[in-house]
Amino acid sequence: MTDNSVILEKRGQAFWITINRPDKRNALNAGVIAGIAKGYRDAHDDKDVRVIVLTGAGDKAFCAGADLQNSGAAFSMDFSRPNVDYADLLRLSQDATKPAIARVGGVCMAGGMGLLCMTDMAVAADHVVFGLPEVKVGVFPMQVMSLLQSIAPPRLVNEWALTGEPFDARAAQAAGLLNYVVPSAELDAKVDWLIGRIVDKSPTAIRRGKYAMRAIASMSFDESIAYTESQIALLAMTEDAKEGLKAFGEKRKPSWTGR
Template identity: 35%
Template sequence: MGHENEAAAAEPILLREVRDGVATLTLNRPRARNALSTALMAALQEAVDACAADEAVRVVVIAANGPAFCAGHDLREMRARPERAFYEALFAQCSRLMTSLVRLPKPVIARVHGIATAAGCQLVASCDLAVASTEARFATPGVHIGLFCSTPMVALSRNVGRKQAMEMLLTGEMVDAERARQMGLVNRVVAPERLDEAVAELAATLCAKSPLTLRIGKEAFYRQLEMPLEEAYAYAGRVMTENMLARDAAEGIDAFLEKRRPVWQGR
């Protein structure tokens, strides 16, 4: 994975646009195949944190410029600093970023137009939803270079079945977009020319929902996954009770019974 030349280096490594409640965060290291350098991860972390605090943002889309979506960690940067402390800090930074996407109180959609490998595959798996072009490809290929994709494994194994995750991790082989959909890594696969339209449609659908309800539901979804069955039901029951007492739930139910559109207040 190469570094940008001087002209490209003048470009921001992350682009941010907010339109109609949708914040699009675009990885912008095309010559480096959007490798997750420490600088790019820091920029993405800052943008994700800003989206969490911005009431105008209802949905976040992670996109990328250039031929690849994200080719994983920046191997040149990693080899330039062969130090335990650097590696520990690097993987902690990446883990915090991926966890932030899961904890973000708003839905996150990955817009995947090209390859998503290693930590790039982890990035897709860490998003709540993913829409992929038929040209997208996915892999955890660390095994080819003697570096097992252990941190990407955490997100991957929480999205696909064990046998499928192990096959990707042990072989490092590329998986096409349709196979990734069948495995549960992505939600929808569309022709390249329809990718923006499909992402926009999904984002608009989410923006039409109560932001409070989506926040409650997203948090509950991930928390209950880690619980035993009885504990999960007890927790979900408490969540639904609190949700039922919210203004938006009363409005939504009344609107349904009265056959009208609900007016969400986010409380």
């Protein structure tokens, strides 16, 4: 990105997307949204990338939501457009076929909660504070709800959204928003550990698996079981499936081709 509001960096088989506005608590603006979207696309265009890591620069904030320093810009809309860039980013994340991890080292609020929810897994430092404070400034976390309501219990979502009051990392983990909560000094090690548990698995299985999970999310049981029984048959014909079975029989680590 020309304004350096998002840093895109390939580290081994992980593609890191870092919101780089620590002085603004990594608040969202047009450049940040475009940068994250570019990161997702770049990661999918690189066949060597196995996992995406989304984080914020510094230790104060993961993302504090929309940049309200210029509230007119934050709430301005082009009513001729049927879609919004932030909503398009959430759509892009849900269509992704490579897994994403949120590394949450600081405050996660409002639109930042949407970024958290758009990833597949999340690790947070134990001091992090979360929240949906939009009602305090006269708006509501509309787009965040599209993902949040399928992750956290309805009663908790109601409380968070209607009161706007913050909650801590342990509450976020108990609600299903986080996989792990660790001391700040252990955050990077835990993220690296989780990356390691992904990159040694079949990229084909993960790619097709994420695609299938997305497809069945809105299906009935009868629809989803019919769909998935056909998908397992297709998956069994891939090179990775054949290699995995052969490696198991030969008691060795598989050599994945991603095909």
